[in-house]
Amino acid sequence: MTDQKNNYLLDVTDLNSFYGKAQILFDMTLRINRGEVVVLLGRNGAGKTTTFKSIMGIVKPRSGKVRFKNKEIQSLPPFKTCGLGLGYVPEDRRVFSRLTILENLEVGRQPARQGRPAWTAERLFELFPNLAERRHQNGGNLSGGEQQMLTIARTLMGNPEMIILDEPSEGLAPVIVDQLAATLLKLKNEKVSILLAEQNLSFAKRVCDRAYLVYQGTVCHESTLAELDNDQYEKYCSL
Template sequence: MLEIVGLHSRYGLAHILHGVSFAAAAGEVLVLLGRNGAGKSTTLKSIIGLVRPAAGRVRFDGVDVAGWEPHRIARAGLGYVPEDRRIFADLTVAENLLVGRQPARPGLAPWTEARLFALFPNLATLRDRPAGRMSGGEQQMLTIARTLMGNPRCILLDEPAEGLAPVIVAQMAQAILALKAEGVTVVLAEQNLHFAASVGDRAAVIETGRVIWSGPMAALQGDAALRAAHLHL
């Protein structure tokens, strides 16, 4: 579904990604695990095209989309949910969803406002509220719902549980599993191993801009030495 090969990215003179490689199979939840500053966010931004990769391939459904404009990549079926949410604060919930709307894709039931409100019940009552006047958890749900309006076949989530209350985190995990059940491929950037383990099928551990380990989630959980070396603070 999504195959990243030797991705390099820079911000000006700072070389952030040094050849990131991993792959996510159709319908699975792949967790990109790493500490702060490891390169998780830059990897996701490089995939969606907000950061133009200096080298490497981003193969989506067999097509190399590296270097495309972000809107073309999004239209190809890749959805992106940024870490800092970036909701349109002056627009209502319904208008935020409208901005994300894209044509339906063959083989996937198209997302509608009603289906998204079923997935995130909190949003239903806030339909006409300006997004800037919602809680952090509600904004996080909105930003995922907004991206789903584009009917992506693969969605990139950047630390969706960060800074949220435990009850909301649990809802978020539910939502991710619901997406998986819909057949959406999920790439989740995360530093919280506990949350990652609750939703992930496989993991890729990233450190200083390189993937240093990848394999089944269960294998990572069984390898205390690996976790201690690369994930614990």
């Protein structure tokens, strides 16, 4: 028996996932190293969200393996996956609309991990100054951009080693997208690994090291963002 130990932080191999009868993922395979910022580029419906949900255990993959820190996690419930240090920021934000900002952060709070200072609400407010002013307001009363910031902050409260962000720039005004890019770069400096899904290439270019092009439930092309082949990108991701 060969145990495939390797140095990847997250190792997704041949994942196949379904919604009812419709197959969404076809042998999805991805690898992310510690400290990397990787993006999945692809159109709507390409399978990015399903990939993330399968990694987190929200969708149970029918076959394939997900390893995080060399531990198989594809059959773990989401709260255990999160407990291992994998944070998730969903696409539709899903802030708790009837909880205040501070309470939303409290839901995400987990104990600190070895060798890192724990995130606290105050530290996060330095990172997201807009949230600080409205800390006692309900999540449901925030603007789209603030909600996006709040979901990221809420996930950081779990002190993750890696975060998965599903289309964070979607529906945000350009100024807010700039702020978001700056925030993600700060996180990268804090040695948080990041996997994100995007349709916005210029945003991805600003923050990511490496890209996977996803098309119809599988990876079609892989490259660093600096060397990303424009033809390939046009073929799989744009008009």
